[in-house]
Amino acid sequence: MTSPTPPASGFRPGHVLPDLCLLAAMPLLVHSVYRVFMATPIEQSMGTAFKIFFFHVPMGWLCMLMALIAGIAAAVQLRRRSSAAAAVALAAAELGFVTGLGVLLTGPIWGNATWGKPWTGDARQVSTALLWLVIVAYLLLRHYGPRSSDRLAAALAIFGAVNVPIIYYAVKLWKTLHPSTGVVGTLPPDMWATFWPGFGGLLLVSLGLLGLRIRQLRLADELDAAWVQLEDPQR
Amino acid sequence: MRILRQALLLLRSELRQELRDFELLLTAGFFTVVLLAMFYLSFASLQARAHLSALPGLMWLTVAFVGVLTLTRVFDREREADTLRALLAAPIDRLAIYLAKSAMALSVLMICCAVLVPGLWLIFPAGQAFAELPGQTALLALLGCAGYVAIGTLFAAGLATGAGKNTLLFIILYPLTTPVLMYALVTTRALLDHDPALPDHLTRMFVLDIILFAAASLLFETVLVGAPARRPERPHRPGRPRGPAEPVHRDMSRETSS
Numbered sequence: 001m002t003s004p005t006p007p008a009s010g011f012r013p014g015h016v017l018p019d020l021c022l023l024a025a026m027p028l029l030v031h032s033v034y035r036v037f038m039a040t041p042i043e044q045s046m047g048t049a050f051k052i053f054f055f056h057v058p059m060g061w062l063c064m065l066m067a068l069i070a071g072i073a074a075a076v077q078l079r080r081r082s083s084a085a086a087a088v089a090l091a092a093a094e095l096g097f098v099t100g101l102g103v104l105l106t107g108p109i110w111g112n113a114t115w116g117k118p119w120t121g122d123a124r125q126v127s128t129a130l131l132w133l134v135i136v137a138y139l140l141l142r143h144y145g146p147r148s149s150d151r152l153a154a155a156l157a158i159f160g161a162v163n164v165p166i167i168y169y170a171v172k173l174w175k176t177l178h179p180s181t182g183v184v185g186t187l188p189p190d191m192w193a194t195f196w197p198g199f200g201g202l203l204l205v206s207l208g209l210l211g212l213r214i215r216q217l218r219l220a221d222e223l224d225a226a227w228v229q230l231e232d233p234q235r
Numbered sequence: 236m237r238i239l240r241q242a243l244l245l246l247r248s249e250l251r252q253e254l255r256d257f258e259l260l261l262t263a264g265f266f267t268v269v270l271l272a273m274f275y276l277s278f279a280s281l282q283a284r285a286h287l288s289a290l291p292g293l294m295w296l297t298v299a300f301v302g303v304l305t306l307t308r309v310f311d312r313e314r315e316a317d318t319l320r321a322l323l324a325a326p327i328d329r330l331a332i333y334l335a336k337s338a339m340a341l342s343v344l345m346i347c348c349a350v351l352v353p354g355l356w357l358i359f360p361a362g363q364a365f366a367e368l369p370g371q372t373a374l375l376a377l378l379g380c381a382g383y384v385a386i387g388t389l390f391a392a393g394l395a396t397g398a399g400k401n402t403l404l405f406i407i408l409y410p411l412t413t414p415v416l417m418y419a420l421v422t423t424r425a426l427l428d429h430d431p432a433l434p435d436h437l438t439r440m441f442v443l444d445i446i447l448f449a450a451a452s453l454l455f456e457t458v459l460v461g462a463p464a465r466r467p468e469r470p471h472r473p474g475r476p477r478g479p480a481e482p483v484h485r486d487m488s489r490e491t492s493s
Contacts, residue, residue, distance in 0.1 A: 078457045133410040140406055145394075149403075152393035155458045159386065159411050162450065166414040166443065 018211030021204045028201030035194040043191075049113030052106050058199040059102040060128065062206050066096035067131055069210075070138070071161025074154035086150055087217035089157055091210050093138050099206065100132035123169075134160035238334070241327045245335030250342075252312070259343050263305050267347045270297045271354040279358060286361035291423035293359075295416045297351050298344060298380060302412075303405055305343045306387045309336055310395035319395055329456040337388045337448075341380055348376040364427045371433060375422055378440040382415030385447040393458045418443055 036054045043050035073089035076082055107125060108118030119125060138160065141153040253259055274293050278286070313319035322332055352372060356362040365372045390407050422436035430436075 078454070078461075081461060130410055130413050137406050137410050141403060145403055146396075149393075151458045151461060152390065152407075155389060155393065155454045156407055156411065158454065159450065162446075163411065163414050 015215065018208040018215070021208030021211065025201045025204035025208065028197050028204065032194065032198035032201050036198065040190055040194045046114050049110055052110045054195055054198050055202075056103060056106040056110055057195070058202045059099045059106065061199070062202060063096050063099040063103055063128070063131065066092045066099060066206070066210075067135065067157075067161055070096060070135075070157045074157035078151060078154045078158075083221050084214075084218065086154070087214050087221065088210075089154065090139075090142055090217060091213035093135050093142075093157065094213060095206055095210055096135045097132070097139060100128065100135060103128055104132060130163070131160065134163065238328045238331045241331035242334035242338070245322075245327075245331060246338050249309075249335060249339040253339075259305060259308050260346060262308065263301050263343050263347050264350055266304055267297060267301055267350050268354070270300060271351065271358065274355075275358045283361050286359040287427055290355060290359055290362050290427060291420045294351065294355060294423060295379065295419050298348070298383060298419075299409065299412065299416060301347050302340070302344055302380070302383050302387055303408055305340050305347075306384075306391040306408075307404055309340050309343075309388075310391045314395050319392075323460060329459065330452055333388060333392070333452060333455040336392065337384050340388060341377075341384045344380040344384065345377065348380065352376065362427065364429060368426060368429075371426055371437070374437055375419065375426060375440075378437060378444055379415060379419035379422075382418070382440065382444045382447050383412050385444060385451050386411050386415070389451040389455055389458060392455065396459055415440075415443065415447065 032054070036051055040051070040054075042048055070089045070092040073085045073092060077085035077089055107128070111120065111125075112118040134156065138153050138156050141149050141156060145153060274297075278289055278293070281289070310319070313322065323329065352362075352365050356365045387404075387408055390411070391404055394404055394407075418436070418440050422433070422440055424430075425433045425436045
């Protein structure tokens with residue numbers, strides 16, 4: 001009976017990157033939180049509630065980035081039958097779920113303080129909520145779907161990524177109250193200097209967690225393959 | 236042309252099967268009537284102004300519910316007789332299978348819309364515009380149902396190839412078909428309001444349908460049977476050193492036999 005091939009050992013630069021991202025994020029996040037609450041002036045029209053902007057907007061961007069990564073990785077998975085791409089898509093979708101949930105929880109708090117009600121059916125609110133629902137559907141399909149559901153889930157991720165601008169435009173035909181995308185560019189320098197380190201910190205945390213989760217999923221795949229080989233050496 | 240001919244042959248076979256027992260039409264049609272009755276009991280006592288706002292939602296919610304029932308049933312027949320595998324193994328283009336199944340589901344949905352729209356007009360007088368603009372109403376129903384079917388057929392087929400779990404179609408389909416239903420809602424509201432921009436809305440729906448059909452057609456074969464396997468080793472060319480073979484990434488644990 002042949003023993004399964006042991007995983008390659010030794011130093012791989014790609015394995016250290018997630019840890020480096022997480023390490024680099026720590027000082028940035030501490031600096032960002034200090035600046036948000038101690039060094040940034042209170043916005044005149046929205047008051048203290050505006051501080052949620054420094055967490056809400058980066059999480060919204062990260063959610064869209066993760067959906068995009070999941071969509072691209074799913075396309076590669078379908079095209080090349082790559083289990084590595086499938087792991088990237090799943091890890092990105094899981095992070096998209098977390099960041100999307102963050103956006104959907106912080107958005108109504110900010111909306112309630114600014115517009116007087118937490119949910120207005122605004123274009124960006126609806127499109128974010130639907131993107132999050134697509135991510136949840138993708139995760140459910142990956143975890144509970146039948147044997148061939150990996151390919152189906154990949155198609156779902158691709159459609160999910162394509163759907164976002166379509167949904168956004170459809171809802172915008174009705175009404176929109178949301179600040180325009182150019183709001184970050186019009187921030188005063190103080191707020192601008194607070195926003196980018198916070199976004200950088202959250203981006204590094206997300207990339208670090210993405211790398212760790214991909215590594216974990218790949219290891220699980222290798223374990224499965226080793227188990228199959230051990231049980232049935234003829235395969 | 237060859238694909239269209241194959242699709243027509245498959246569609247004819249589907250229709251022949253349906254005409255034997257009318258199972259799909261009767262179940263989907265009856266479900267439409269049940270939904271109409273429930274809408275009547277729930278909303279008939281509301282003000283006429285509220286009816287006008289609610290009608291687009293009621294119409295497209297019905298299409299969404301009946302659509303899932305239809306799509307599930309279209310592929311359940313194949314699953315029960317284990318004929319989808321035979322269809323995939325047959326010397327026909329996979330795109331023809333997609334087109335035939337889509338056309339079948341679309342036909343059933345359009346027949347249900349022929350019950351639904353007059354039903355809504357009879358129950359809610361605010362839907363008078365449906366009777367005043369029959370051509371535009373028919374086009375709206377066709378474009379909305381076509382977009383829904385374009386996505387739905389792909390995912391219903393994907394779930395039909397697996398063992399069981401086709402209930403997941405509900406989870407997948409509703410978030411994904413939201414753009415189509417959103418555009419359909421906007422267009423229905425424009426129709427009910429006699430909005431002069433109605434042709435623009437219908438054009439947008441047409442363009443969206445084209446995009447969805449194109450995307451689903453591209454993905455159909457890959458989702459059902461997977462991309463062609465990559466060659467494990469490149470042929471050796473004289474004069475070039477032979478490098479290590481590229482690894483073939485295969486998801487061994489979850490690979491299907493199809």
